[in-house]
Amino acid sequence: MGTVDADLFVTCLVDSLFPDVAECSVRLLRRGGVRVGFPRGQTCCGQPLFNTGFRDLARQQALRTMALLESREVPVIVPSGSCAAMIRHGYPELFAGEAKLSARARRLSERVFELSEFLVEVVHWTPSPQPGPAVVYHASCHLQRGLGIDAAPRRLLETALGAPVAALEPECCGFGGAFAADHAEISAAMLERRLHQIEMSGAGLVVANDVGCLMHLEGGLRRSGAAVRCAHLAQALEGEWNGLQ
Amino acid sequence: MTTAFRTGVRAALANPALQEALDKNAERRRAGWEAAFASLPESEARKRQAAEVRRRTIAELDAHLDAFTAQLQGQGVVFHRAKDGAAACHAVLAILQSHGVHRVVKAKSMVTEEIGLNRALLAAGIEVVETDLGEFIVQLRGEAPAHITAPAIHLRRADVGRTFEQHLGVPFTTEVAEMTAAARRALRDRFFEAEAGITGVNFAVAQTGTLCLVTNEGNGRMVTSLPPLHIAVMGIERLVPSLADLGVMLDVLPRAATGQSRTSYVSLLQGPRGAGDPDGAFERHVVLVDNGRSAVRGSTLAEALSCIRCGACLNACPVYQEIGGHAYGSAYPGPIGSVLSPALWGVGRFGHLARASTLCGACRDACPVGIDLPALLLRVRGEQTRTGRPSPWLRAGMYLFAWTIASPNRYRWAQRLAAMASRAAPGTGGWIRRLPPPMSGWTERRDFPRFDRRPFRQRWELSAQRVEAPATAKEPSVADGSKGAPALPSPPNPLSRPFRSGEGARGARATRTFMEAVERIGGEVFECRSESIAFEISQFLRREGVGELLAWGRSSPTMDGILTRLEADGLRLIEPEVPDGPAEERSARLSRYARMAAGITGAVAGLEDAGTLVLPSGPGRSQLASLLPPLHLAVLDAADIYSSLEAWLLSNGPRWLQDASGLVLVSGPSRTADIEMTLTIGVHGPKRVVVFVVRRE
Numbered sequence: 001m002g003t004v005d006a007d008l009f010v011t012c013l014v015d016s017l018f019p020d021v022a023e024c025s026v027r028l029l030r031r032g033g034v035r036v037g038f039p040r041g042q043t044c045c046g047q048p049l050f051n052t053g054f055r056d057l058a059r060q061q062a063l064r065t066m067a068l069l070e071s072r073e074v075p076v077i078v079p080s081g082s083c084a085a086m087i088r089h090g091y092p093e094l095f096a097g098e099a100k101l102s103a104r105a106r107r108l109s110e111r112v113f114e115l116s117e118f119l120v121e122v123v124h125w126t127p128s129p130q131p132g133p134a135v136v137y138h139a140s141c142h143l144q145r146g147l148g149i150d151a152a153p154r155r156l157l158e159t160a161l162g163a164p165v166a167a168l169e170p171e172c173c174g175f176g177g178a179f180a181a182d183h184a185e186i187s188a189a190m191l192e193r194r195l196h197q198i199e200m201s202g203a204g205l206v207v208a209n210d211v212g213c214l215m216h217l218e219g220g221l222r223r224s225g226a227a228v229r230c231a232h233l234a235q236a237l238e239g240e241w242n243g244l245q
Numbered sequence: 246m247t248t249a250f251r252t253g254v255r256a257a258l259a260n261p262a263l264q265e266a267l268d269k270n271a272e273r274r275r276a277g278w279e280a281a282f283a284s285l286p287e288s289e290a291r292k293r294q295a296a297e298v299r300r301r302t303i304a305e306l307d308a309h310l311d312a313f314t315a316q317l318q319g320q321g322v323v324f325h326r327a328k329d330g331a332a333a334c335h336a337v338l339a340i341l342q343s344h345g346v347h348r349v350v351k352a353k354s355m356v357t358e359e360i361g362l363n364r365a366l367l368a369a370g371i372e373v374v375e376t377d378l379g380e381f382i383v384q385l386r387g388e389a390p391a392h393i394t395a396p397a398i399h400l401r402r403a404d405v406g407r408t409f410e411q412h413l414g415v416p417f418t419t420e421v422a423e424m425t426a427a428a429r430r431a432l433r434d435r436f437f438e439a440e441a442g443i444t445g446v447n448f449a450v451a452q453t454g455t456l457c458l459v460t461n462e463g464n465g466r467m468v469t470s471l472p473p474l475h476i477a478v479m480g481i482e483r484l485v486p487s488l489a490d491l492g493v494m495l496d497v498l499p500r501a502a503t504g505q506s507r508t509s510y511v512s513l514l515q516g517p518r519g520a521g522d523p524d525g526a527f528e529r530h531v532v533l534v535d536n537g538r539s540a541v542r543g544s545t546l547a548e549a550l551s552c553i554r555c556g557a558c559l560n561a562c563p564v565y566q567e568i569g570g571h572a573y574g575s576a577y578p579g580p581i582g583s584v585l586s587p588a589l590w591g592v593g594r595f596g597h598l599a600r601a602s603t604l605c606g607a608c609r610d611a612c613p614v615g616i617d618l619p620a621l622l623l624r625v626r627g628e629q630t631r632t633g634r635p636s637p638w639l640r641a642g643m644y645l646f647a648w649t650i651a652s653p654n655r656y657r658w659a660q661r662l663a664a665m666a667s668r669a670a671p672g673t674g675g676w677i678r679r680l681p682p683p684m685s686g687w688t689e690r691r692d693f694p695r696f697d698r699r700p701f702r703q704r705w706e707l708s709a710q711r712v713e714a715p716a717t718a719k720e721p722s723v724a725d726g727s728k729g730a731p732a733l734p735s736p737p738n739p740l741s742r743p744f745r746s747g748e749g750a751r752g753a754r755a756t757r758t759f760m761e762a763v764e765r766i767g768g769e770v771f772e773c774r775s776e777s778i779a780f781e782i783s784q785f786l787r788r789e790g791v792g793e794l795l796a797w798g799r800s801s802p803t804m805d806g807i808l809t810r811l812e813a814d815g816l817r818l819i820e821p822e823v824p825d826g827p828a829e830e831r832s833a834r835l836s837r838y839a840r841m842a843a844g845i846t847g848a849v850a851g852l853e854d855a856g857t858l859v860l861p862s863g864p865g866r867s868q869l870a871s872l873l874p875p876l877h878l879a880v881l882d883a884a885d886i887y888s889s890l891e892a893w894l895l896s897n898g899p900r901w902l903q904d905a906s907g908l909v910l911v912s913g914p915s916r917t918a919d920i921e922m923t924l925t926i927g928v929h930g931p932k933r934v935v936v937f938v939v940r941r942e
Contacts, residue, residue: 016660016664017696018697019697022701022704043649043650044646046647051626052600052639053626053635054644060651141603141607146606146619172563179601180686181683181687182636182686185686189258189567191691215693216691218676219693220691220692222676222691222692244675
């Protein structure tokens, strides 16, 4: 396994709320032979602005993030499906019709990878099996439908646990960013459906690779008094079974 | 509007009956969608083809509209172009009033919901009866349809039972078959007495002027063929360029909508009744409705015009599954409605709908014509934000957020502040139980994580192992292309070879495949030798106790032989004919035909792919024989079996469409699933379809 350079775009949620996830991601990447860099000055990709329709603000933030990530031409690893989708698909949409900028956005989008995608498809890293709790996998919408990434995280999880891993029916947990506060009642109804499915799965731990969904699910599980907990894929692969805590 | 939407959402969430109905709808429709596309060879390529047909149509719409209206004119169909809903209603009203029409029957049509046609007609003193079972139910209840393809999806069978008890004077029942029969009885006379029929249009073929209606119950056939006057109302974007394109669309629409490979009936209408035709509308009008569509064509939401109104995005949408159709407050609910409504009638009135989505993309996956609904929803949000409609807290919050993340320093300070504040908030461990507005909605039902005192950036800086980013840019070390490059659109699926069964082994196999397909969709089928077919049919009718029946004329030697034998065996044959004349006379005649126990017709083609019969109208080929009686017998020559609809459309189809004033594709008995998604056979059309395939030796 050769050594490759890559930059971590950690995302604002992971950075501010779940830094453990980032540390696990770094450890994993190093195990995979990646020399990890962390471009200083990174903040948020601008997805909340884009998703709430503040396109001008999102555009400015995208420009800043693009400039930051252009400091060196290496793969950019994002431990979150929706933020990776924002850079891969959202940026080109924001600069559509502006020849130079959209070319830059497209070039960047070609070297942006979601964490599990990068581990499996680029560095071909395989985790060594270790015992773990009964896990159920939640396919995040932006990861599975938006980026078309489904096999990679499952394969990593199954190899790490040395056993087949059950997956919940692909269905939204009701997070949706500002939606969860703006349309809290609809969001809560969707969450309830998801929590029921989790309960029926009999698993003790829900694994996904997007902390947006995870904080929503964990917040719901805690409020409902359930014993089930949530973990980011990077935590699960690192044996951090306490997950988000 | 926003307040009304929130009120509607709350009501929907608090209605357990609705919740149960919506869950059932989602579960069954999603499973049906999957099974139906699994049965379509190369379904992904087919969907891409369908998407391409729709994009091409919308891009070249003006030319297609010109070709289409020229065709209509040539066929003697009167067309009207209406720039908005009011003009469209006015056009319909003017046609009806100039014919002195007081009673109208209607088949299901979304565009007439959109323009509020029923209200306009009722206000002018014209009685309008919706005849699709689901639409009939919601009309009786004074409600709007709750779904694009399943109008009464929000009701349970007991609700329908009570509605029928109250409005139709029938005893209360929860038996779906009984309720369906009650609707059939109540609507029969309305069909016969109506002076005009109004329908929508699923697709219209620009090159041939063909109007295509895709239905299951048989009411669409009744509405287009029993009254002397038929008015079809369609959005200008319903066009497809050619018959081959229509074949593509007809492969995907029923699968996406109801999980069927073909609906019971597909009507292809070409002009008004022909000179020698025994029945059919004498006069046909097409009202082409713009109502905002031309403006949408030039906007960033143009893709939404590709919609074929299958409702698959509603069935897939987890938000629709929670709030149902009525909460949206638009004729078009669900994901596509949250784009179409603001696109057509303003972001100011409907833009808020686009915010009621998690952008999960289930709609995009379900759409059979590849509309990127999340991208369109985001564009609507962008437009709504730009024109100043988002809530003040959202605006303030997003500007503050943007200002914070624009500077790494401010961002770092904000992290510290948030960590401090969140430590002060009530909760246990790392999680907060209660937050002030605007986050109070979140903490009503779930905990929120506290901000970490040591964010990752700080940990990284402290870590001894950090790598120094090289000052000079390096070649990407892993740009090896293993990351899935965006898939190139694959070349369009080569059209399946037109294949008429002909003779030999292929013929025998085609017959068997066709017969299996007929049985799969609930039809009955017998294979007979040509010498014995007349005898077999006579025996069959005797066993069924049929004494008199509607029949086609002696259109072929086979039919001649059969009819001669039936008459000799004492059966009374009636070849229906509906002349122009007083309404009472027509109504009496139709009632008499409807009392017949059976009808016998030929068929000019059978289609293996879905057990379909092709029945053109024309001299000696009454449409009523296959429509009014509860039992339909059809005689098909084994040599006329084709592999698929497309194969037929590419070979013999155009000739029939040119010669006949229309034709119908019949696939099994009439059916509905409008009450609690319970399949019921025999609504307005026949309950039984029996096919006799004539084997050539």
